[in-house]
Amino acid sequence: MPRRPPTFAAGRRLPGRPAAPSMSLFTADAAPTGLLATHTGQPHEAGLDEAGRGCLAGPVFAAAVILPPDFNPRFLNDSKKLSASRREALRTLICAEAVAWAVGEADTAEIAALNIANASYLAMHRAVATLAVPATHLLVDGNRFRAYTGVPHTCAVGGDGRFRHIAAASILAKTFRDDHLHALAQEYPQYGWAQNAGYPTAAHRAALREYGPTPHHRLGFRLL
Numbered sequence: 001m002p003r004r005p006p007t008f009a010a011g012r013r014l015p016g017r018p019a020a021p022s023m024s025l026f027t028a029d030a031a032p033t034g035l036l037a038t039h040t041g042q043p044h045e046a047g048l049d050e051a052g053r054g055c056l057a058g059p060v061f062a063a064a065v066i067l068p069p070d071f072n073p074r075f076l077n078d079s080k081k082l083s084a085s086r087r088e089a090l091r092t093l094i095c096a097e098a099v100a101w102a103v104g105e106a107d108t109a110e111i112a113a114l115n116i117a118n119a120s121y122l123a124m125h126r127a128v129a130t131l132a133v134p135a136t137h138l139l140v141d142g143n144r145f146r147a148y149t150g151v152p153h154t155c156a157v158g159g160d161g162r163f164r165h166i167a168a169a170s171i172l173a174k175t176f177r178d179d180h181l182h183a184l185a186q187e188y189p190q191y192g193w194a195q196n197a198g199y200p201t202a203a204h205r206a207a208l209r210e211y212g213p214t215p216h217h218r219l220g221f222r223l224l
Helices: 084-097 108-114 116-130 164-187 202-211
Strands: 007-012 045-051 060-066 100-106 137-141 153-156
Touching: 045 116, 045 164, 060 116, 060 164, 084 164, 100 108, 100 116, 100 164, 108 116, 137 164
Parallel strands: 045 137, 137 153
Antiparallel strands: 007 100, 045 060, 060 100
16 A cells, blocks of 8 residues: 555635535534634634544544634534534535644554654644644643644643634544545455544454454554
């Protein structure tokens, strides 16, 4: 399988670009969430989050998102609290309406070499580096982060349930990673990655016992 580049998706809303098609459940005037827009009030503050830290297989993904101040669609929240269909609908809206967004990854070899925490920071750094509009501040979900040169940051525990741009980043990281694991599942269907996204479910571990690990498994993790 060809190696996917370490940062593979990025975009921005261009001046004069048409807005995303109207969806009654996701427009800004349809019962918006109570999430905060930013921590600092800066218009180019980026929210950062990752997906896949606790998985047994596949890369760790991260996203960085800068949102317009009035972007507050219904259901925007931590990706873990959303159904797959709502995540997909919100991904479409975020990618169309964000001031800038980017998704990065760190692969299993990098996870093995760096450890999962540092690989997560690497994926976040790759996303920040690819933003079409430079971030002036980074608001990072969680309690730890490795500083990104030249851009101050703040950590926010539970940030994906408190801030809109971190919630948006959690949705992009989750959905783009799920897409990647669905593609890998075509090559290795016995592990159920289309259903478990590489997480340590009973069925995933049963397949590991029967078939052994693949090149996409994190051999430094406790697989069984």
